[in-house]
Amino acid sequence: MFKRTILRPVGAALGAALLLSGCANQLPQRSEHEERVERKLLDHSLQIDVGEPRVLELPQRRVRVHEQKxxxxxxxxxTRRYxxxxxxQPWRELYEVPLGAVAVVAGIGANVLNVALLGSLPDSVTKDWISYGFAGLNPLLNVESNGRSQQNLAALDEQRQDARMEYSSLPWAERTVTVKAGENSHELLTDRNGVLRLNLLDGPFAEQDISRVGTLLLSIEDPQSSAKAEASLLVSHTLRGKLLEAHGLIYDDLEDDDVEQWxxxxxxxxxxxxxEEASELEQSLIELxxxxxxxxDSFLKALTRDAGRLVADPGND
Structure with a gap:
């Protein structure tokens, strides 16, 4: 008697637990197919093209910088299979059980009718109604529902299809180039086409005695891949002799001079x-x-008469 008293509440508790937990109704497996491309960097190099000749005879030079990968x-x-x-959900049994009973009765009737009709009824009537009905009558199982279905990844399969080499060459656009001139180092930027415009009479070089510099050392580095490159340009002795005089001609105060000195x-x-520097100074004086x-007008006439330069009349611009 004592054992029966204990077993009854235990059995009731187990039944209630089974009723609340229930079972998931398995649906047909679903598959997804896609193509994935993997790109692995094998080599990264930088190149500085200082142009020809390697010895500067003019203060300006266009240097092209690009990277190759x-x-x-x-x-x-x-392929992913789910x-x-x-x-x-236990509360759904409140309507699934009576609907299941109706579906079973309707399914049995449809099968009987199908015999008379020589099997002309579709399986969705003769078989699916029966399946739906018994799932609805099962208190531990909900009927199938695509609308509230859930999924778990069951398998992942990757098949390698093709492998090839890919090469790219892009400009070192709007990136830093370090130019070492003597004891000074300058950080310059390339343009959107990866071109660095060097001008020894402009920018940071105008602030130092560049006439004493015989070599320009250009260097670049990509901190993400540790790729780096260096190149050098020699400054000719003739150009160095011109730079000091040219610097004074360009940058000495213009307003204190007269037309003849201009x-x-x-x-x-x-x-x-x-x-090129002569033309730029000429335009600056016309603007001044x-x-x-x-x-x-006096300046333009003097340019033509004394310097033999053909200058367009600014009034016609």
């Missing part, structure tokens, strides 16, 4: 072979005299 590209076919199921500066830069038409 080599990748191993591998394509994979990926186990799908309908999670158990013309001398432009003419002398041209005589030194620095035609824009608000004094008489002075500007």
């Amino acid at each position: 080599t990748f191993e590209v591998t394509a994979f076919a990926v 186990d799908r199921y309908t999670p158990y 013309v001398h500066r432009v003419k002398r830069l041209s005589e030194l072979g620095l035609e 005299t824009r608000n004094d038409p008489e002075l500007q």
Whole structure:
């Protein structure tokens, strides 16, 4: 008697636990297919093209910088298989049990009718109704539901399909190039095309005595891959002799000079072979005299007469 008294509440508790926990209703497995591409960096190098000749005879030079990368590209076919199921929710049994009973009766009737119709009814009527009905009548199982189904990854399969080498060459765009001139180092930026415009009469070089520098050392480094490159440019003895004089012609105060001295500066830069610098100074002086038409006209006539330069009339611009 004592044992029966203990076993009854234990059995009731187990039954209640089974009722609450229930079982998941397994659904057909689902598969996903995709292609995955894996790119592995094999080599990364940087290159500095200082151009020709390697000896600077003019203060300006366009230096091209680019980076090259080599990748191993591998394509994979990926298949993921998922186990799908309908999670158990006890409260759904309140309507699934009576609907299940109806479905079983309807399914039995459909099978009887199907015999008379020589099997012309579809399986969705003769078989699915029966399956739905018995799942609904089972208090530990919910009927299948795609709308609230859940899934777990059951298997992952990757098949290697193809492997190839891929090469890229891109400009070192808007990146830093270190230029060492004598004891000074300058951080310069390339443009969007990876071109560094060196001008020994402009920028940071104008602030030091560049006439004493015989070699420019250019270096770049990518901190992410530790790739680096170096290149050098020699500054010719002739150019170094011109730089000191040219610096004074360009940067000495212009406003204290007269027209004759302005013309001398432009003419002398041209005589030194620095035609680009001569043209830039010429345009700067034309802009400086824009608000004094008489002075500007005098300067333009003197350029033509004394320096033999053909200058467009700024009034026609």
